[in-house]
Structures are given as C-alpha cells and as structure tokens.
Amino acid sequence: MGKLTARAIVERALEIGDTEGLDAVTIRRLATDLGVTPMALYWHFKNKEQLLSGMADHLIADFAPKPADDKAWNERLRDLAEGLIRTLRTHPCARNVLEQVDQTSVPNFLAVWDQALGLCREAGFSVQESCLITKYVLQSAIAIADAPVRFAGVHTxxxxxxxxxxxxxxxxxxxxxxxxxxxxxxxxxxxxxxxxLYDTFGVDLVLSGIEALAARR
Known part of the structure; x- marks a missing residue:
C-alpha cells in the first residue's frame, strides 16, 4: 500500500468500531488490517486516547457549520443541531467515540461548539447561560443521532x-x-x-425551550 496516513487509520478504526464496537479497535488490530507494523501507527497516534480523538475529529470533519447569514439565531442553531445529527448518524459508534474523548481536544467539535456559543450570545443569553445551553444542545444532538443506530454494528x-x-x-x-x-x-x-419525526421532534423539544427563554429577555 502507499504511504500510511492518519486519515486511513481513523477511517479503518471507524469501520471496526461501527461493526465490532470500540473495544475491538486496537493498535495491533489496525496495524494488521492496514498491513503495517504497530510502530507505523504510533507515528500518527501515540496511544488509543489520541486515536479516539482523531476518530472524533474525522466524524465531524464532513460537517462544516455554515457561516453567519441572514437567518435568525434560532434557525442557525437549529441548522447546526440537525447538521450534527445527520453527520454523526453515518457511524453507529459515533456516540461512544465522543463520550470517550476529551471533546476539547477535537478541533472540529470545537468549531461547532464555538459557533453555538456565538449564537447563544447573539440571542441575549449570558456567558454562563450560553455555556449551559450549548452543552445541552450538543449532547442532545449526540443522543438523538445515536438512538436509531444503538444496536447497529454489534448485533445482526x-x-x-x-x-x-x-x-x-x-x-x-x-x-x-x-x-x-x-x-x-x-x-x-x-x-x-x-x-x-424522531429527529424533528427531538430538536423542536430542545430549541423551543431555548427560544422561550430568549423571548423573556
């Protein structure tokens, strides 16, 4: 095979995670599947913690939060939540990956989080309120994305x-x-x-509460 890349490693790791669960994702297993020595993988990821962060970053890489436009803050926050749900749903192991990493070490997740914080501030929420709201929104999106694929990959x-x-x-x-x-x-x-219905109602449930709070500002 050609030169081993970090992308090739995390893509194979996600394939294993989706079909066999994250416990099956090991440096030795990846090295065997990719036809290299374990040391070749350590060049890109020093340990499984770094590998999981790389997997998480790749999960969200295809989801690029849209820049500010003419839409109201609540419509943009909805677009962000729904876009994240669609992106994460492509991988059954997504929720487990994100739950096992320090999300502050995942650049693409930080980009999504930063935009959500800005939208909350635009809506008139305080710094502390914005921090709480974005945590609820992002964690809700992760949970909504996970539910329909909860057993996929690890069960027939x-x-x-x-x-x-x-x-x-x-x-x-x-x-x-x-x-x-x-x-x-x-x-x-x-x-x-x-x-x-599951997706739209779930997002509606979260966003309607945020919109009601913003209306009282």
Whole structure:
C-alpha cells in the first residue's frame, strides 16, 4: 500500500468500531488490517486516547457549520443541531467515540461548539447561560443521532429484532393497574418510530425551550 496516513487509520478504526464496537479497535488490530507494523501507527497516534480523538475529529470533519447569514439565531442553531445529527448518524459508534474523548481536544467539535456559543450570545443569553445551553444542545444532538443506530454494528438484524421483542414483551407484561401507560405504549417505546419525526421532534423539544427563554429577555 502507499504511504500510511492518519486519515486511513481513523477511517479503518471507524469501520471496526461501527461493526465490532470500540473495544475491538486496537493498535495491533489496525496495524494488521492496514498491513503495517504497530510502530507505523504510533507515528500518527501515540496511544488509543489520541486515536479516539482523531476518530472524533474525522466524524465531524464532513460537517462544516455554515457561516453567519441572514437567518435568525434560532434557525442557525437549529441548522447546526440537525447538521450534527445527520453527520454523526453515518457511524453507529459515533456516540461512544465522543463520550470517550476529551471533546476539547477535537478541533472540529470545537468549531461547532464555538459557533453555538456565538449564537447563544447573539440571542441575549449570558456567558454562563450560553455555556449551559450549548452543552445541552450538543449532547442532545449526540443522543438523538445515536438512538436509531444503538444496536447497529454489534448485533445482526435478527438479534436486534429479538432484543426489541423481548423489551416490548417485558413492558407489556408489567402490571397494567400500576403501569397503564407503559403497557399501552410498549410498542413505540421500544420499537422506535419514524426517524423524521424522531429527529424533528427531538430538536423542536430542545430549541423551543431555548427560544422561550430568549423571548423573556
């Protein structure tokens, strides 16, 4: 193969993470898959912590926050959240990667966070409020992106179907006099729903609260 690049390493690492889980991502495994010695990988990433940061940076690299335009702050914040969700959803392991890294060591994540902070300040929120709001928005986006692909990669479709069936039956078998709503809504609770509704409603839920707070300023 040609010269080994950091991009080639993190792309293969993400492929393994998506299909086998992050525990399977090791320097030795990557070296074997890429046909190089472990030392060749250490040239780019000194340890797994740096590798995970590289994976996280690559996850968000394709998502370029749009520069300021004529849209209102809340529309731009919505675009940012929805764009991040779409980007992260392309990799089942995305949430696990982002949860295991120091997000302040990920340049592309910092770019998204910085823009979100600016939008909150534009809306009239204080520095402390802006810090809290952006943490809620970004973590919500990560959680929303993860939900539909939660079992992807580490389970076959048949296994996912069986896991879902067992969860649904577990809720439906609860005492209906004590948990009437859980029993009644067991299906959509565990089987999921239309992804379009899931995404838009999730973002609406977060953004509507921020917009209501801003309106009281």
């Amino acid at each position: 479709p048949e296994e996912i179907s069986e896991i879902t069936r067992q969860k649904r039956l577990g809720l439906q078998s609860l005492p209906i006099e004590k948990y009437p709503h859980l029993v009644d809504m067991a299906g959509p609770l565990v089987e999921g729903m239309d992804s379009g």
